[in-house]
Amino acid sequence: MESLVMHERGGEGTVVMKSEGLKEFRKAARDQEVEERVEKKQRSVVPSVRMSMRHAPSLKLKSGICLESATLVIVRPSQEYSDVGDDELATEAFAGSCMYGEAVAALLKRSKNTVDMNSF
Structure with missing residues (x-):
């Protein structure tokens, strides 16, 4: 050509x-x-992690705000993973934000899915 x-x-x-x-x-x-x-x-090795996820297709907050597809994800190293402290970690992370703090509190009441991820 x-x-x-x-x-x-x-x-x-x-x-x-x-x-x-x-x-x-x-x-x-x-x-x-x-x-x-x-x-x-020469790719980087990513550490193994465990992700704890809670999801709500639609979340109506007490403040009247409606969040669509609200998801809370907590990621921690697999070796150190323990459910203990996840709720407090999420609550503290969004403590000053009223809308997100309220959403986190509501999502923590939902069922949890846990996923392990590791590099291959």
Whole structure:
């Protein structure tokens, strides 16, 4: 291919590449592929965590505010995980905020789902 002309569907933009531009584009794409392969081999190890989640599809607060799809998630390292203190942690985190504090208190009354996540 010696040249490429691309028009945006709306007609507002056009990209034109001559043979030298196409060569640069191909080289940049190859270089990026090599970089991505190297990065994948050197990925960071993420510690194992346990997530405690409570969800309400619709949550009507005493203040009259209605929250849609309200979710409370508490994340802790798996090795140190204990349910003890989760409620206090969440309550303290949102203590000064009346709307969010009220939402946290309501969500803590809901059933809890726990998920373990670890790096592979």
